[in-house]
Amino acid sequence: MLKRVISMMLVVLLFTSLAGCSDNDEQVNTKDNQQSEKKDGDSAVAEKEEEPIVIEWMGYNANAQPKQDAPTILRLEEKLNVDFDIWQMPQENFDEAFSIRLAAGDMPDVFKVNIKDIPNYQKQGILGELPLETIFDTCPTLTATYNEYSPDGAVWQAAKYKGVNYGMPMMSLNGTYGQVVVWRKDWLDNIGYDKVPETLEEFEDALYKFRHNDPDQNGEKDTYGMSDYAQCMIYGAFGIGNMSKPKYAGTGIMLNEEELPVFSITQPGMREALATMADWYEKEIIDPEFVTSEDTSGYWAVSEAFQNSRIGLTSRSFFYHWWDDPENDDEDAENVVTFGVNNPDGEYVFGTPPVGPEGLSGTSTSGYLNNALLFTTKCTEDPRKVEKILQMWEQSFVGNDEDPEMFELIHHGIEGLTFEYDENGKAQTLLDGFAPTEEGIVFELTDPKYELDLYADKYAFGDLVSPKNPYNKVLVSPTEEYSQYKSDLRRMGEEAVIAIITGEQPIEYYDEFIPIFLENGGQEVQDAIQREWMANQN
Numbered sequence: 453m454l455k456r457v458i459s460m461m462l463v464v465l466l467f468t469s470l471a472g473c474s475d476n477d478e479q480v481n482t483k484d485n486q487q488s489e490k491k492d493g494d495s496a497v498a499e500k501e502e503e504p505i506v507i508e509w510m511g512y513n514a515n516a517q518p519k520q521d522a523p524t525i526l527r528l529e530e531k532l533n534v535d536f537d538i539w540q541m542p543q544e545n546f547d548e549a550f551s552i553r554l555a556a557g558d559m560p561d562v563f564k565v566n567i568k569d570i571p572n573y574q575k576q577g578i579l580g581e582l583p584l585e586t587i588f589d590t591c592p593t594l595t596a597t598y599n600e601y602s603p604d605g606a607v608w609q610a611a612k613y614k615g616v617n618y619g620m621p622m623m624s625l626n627g628t629y630g631q632v633v634v635w636r637k638d639w640l641d642n643i644g645y646d647k648v649p650e651t652l653e654e655f656e657d658a659l660y661k662f663r664h665n666d667p668d669q670n671g672e673k674d675t676y677g678m679s680d681y682a683q684c685m686i687y688g689a690f691g692i693g694n695m696s697k698p699k700y701a702g703t704g705i706m707l708n709e710e711e712l713p714v715f716s717i718t719q720p721g722m723r724e725a726l727a728t729m730a731d732w733y734e735k736e737i738i739d740p741e742f743v744t745s746e747d748t749s750g751y752w753a754v755s756e757a758f759q760n761s762r763i764g765l766t767s768r769s770f771f772y773h774w775w776d777d778p779e780n781d782d783e784d785a786e787n788v789v790t791f792g793v794n795n796p797d798g799e800y801v802f803g804t805p806p807v808g809p810e811g812l813s814g815t816s817t818s819g820y821l822n823n824a825l826l827f828t829t830k831c832t833e834d835p836r837k838v839e840k841i842l843q844m845w846e847q848s849f850v851g852n853d854e855d856p857e858m859f860e861l862i863h864h865g866i867e868g869l870t871f872e873y874d875e876n877g878k879a880q881t882l883l884d885g886f887a888p889t890e891e892g893i894v895f896e897l898t899d900p901k902y903e904l905d906l907y908a909d910k911y912a913f914g915d916l917v918s919p920k921n922p923y924n925k926v927l928v929s930p931t932e933e934y935s936q937y938k939s940d941l942r943r944m945g946e947e948a949v950i951a952i953i954t955g956e957q958p959i960e961y962y963d964e965f966i967p968i969f970l971e972n973g974g975q976e977v978q979d980a981i982q983r984e985w986m987a988n989q990n
Contacts, residue, residue, distance in 0.1 A: 607623070638798050726959060
């Protein structure tokens with residue numbers, strides 16, 4: 453009996469063992485299969501991850517016309533393993549054209565707009581959140597530089613709306629310089645001036661003689677003193693900032709005595725500035741064509757009226773638009789080249805804004821920060837896109853140490869093709885009429901420290917002809933109210949100042965107009981801007 457029991461136990465053990473072996477085999481096979489499947493899965497994932505990430509880009513200027521197949525773009529795509537699809541949009545009717553594409557369900561991953569338009573795009577559900585912490589963690593060098601130039605943290609408010617950040621603020625070193633004051637020196641010589649006018653009275657006298665004393669000595673009364681661009685410095689002589697031309701009269705913003713943002717057009721000094729220009733218009737100092745602007749080419753930094761010897765004073769362009777490179781004529785700015793061609797015997801000289809009756813003086817600036825690159829929901833839904841873009845921007849700030857090729861690609865393109873280093877180690881472009889955007893150099897963010905080092909001579913020129921300006925652009929967070937009323941306020945302001953300057957309305961009309969301006973959205977917008985301003989100060 454015992455033997456039988458033992459035999460049965462052995463049989464059970466045998467079957468158990470066999471069953472166990474079978475289970476183990478299955479487990480091993482299953483594990484192998486799983487590992488095999490995992491390997492296949494990993495390979496598939498790896499293969500998938502290796503596929504270039506498509507990034508639809510509408511940065512810099514939407515109409516910049518970069519070459520999609522520019523060598524710089526192709527090399528950058530290879531290095532980042534991305535496929536840039538660069539959007540190109542018309543400058544004219546941009547808002548309408550962009551809206552049509554958005555309405556059709558099409559959107560880029562990244563796009564550049566004026567920060568005041570953020571509420572509109574947020575309302576349409578286009579903007580994707582980019583937490584500031586993500587920027588700080590991924591871009592420590594960029595963050596440190598931004599904080600250095602904006603110690604109050606204002607820079608990080610630029611792409612925010614209702615407490616949510618939607619993109620990357622863009623810094624501009626050029627924007628810290630005031631608009632230049634450019635006189636026709638040969639005209640000043642011909643009317644008996646041996647110095648550049650400095651006070652408002654001297655400006656009026658010289659400009660009057662530009663109209664009435666035949667400054668170009670051609671025997672015809674075909675010249676004027678100024679047009680619309682120089683009006684910004686006349687406003688500045690009365691304490692009014694950020695009024696670069698009549699077109700923006702209704703939306704220019706400055707700080708009042710309480711350090712709160714207000715509409716420039718409503719501030720003390722505006723009435724006196726308009727009365728002065730109305731008087732000058734009546735004396736024929738101001739070109740009647742200022743209504744349509746002295747810029748007729750479509751490029752805001754060039755005054756055709758000045759270049760064609762119709763007026764003798766202009767402004768609005770910045771120092772680099774008049775950069776006359778002493779070592780390389782190919783680097784001369786367009787204004788320098790055009791003036792030389794149009795006026796082979798003419799001369800120009802830089803001046804300073806006129807000093808007004810209360811000792812005030814200044815022109816406008818665009819500010820060290822005035823735009824942002826916004827991320828759409830399509831971009832933020834794919835963390836790989838966000839990471840790639842932020843890595844690229846961080847590389848714009850870390851210098852050559854970590855990845856020299858990436859740094860060069862972003863800033864200059866390809867060595868030997870688009871640039872070469874000179875004997876001082878400075879990158880010099882190799883292409884005649886070099887257009888960075890056309891060559892694909894459209895992805896960088898400006899690093900002020902690098903710009904100052906690379907273009908030391910140019911910024912020394914800027915310090916000489918365009919000293920720092922008291923009317924710095926006021927950076928305010930966007931509000932829905934501004935977006936709602938912006939177009940109407942701008943139109944109302946432009947119509948009012950033109951009517952007063954041209955004499956269509958007397959100066960007393962200003963007293964009637966301001967309440968109308970405030971009642972039709974001006975006060976509502978100003979209150980909203982001030983609420984955001986004060987909230988951001990805390």
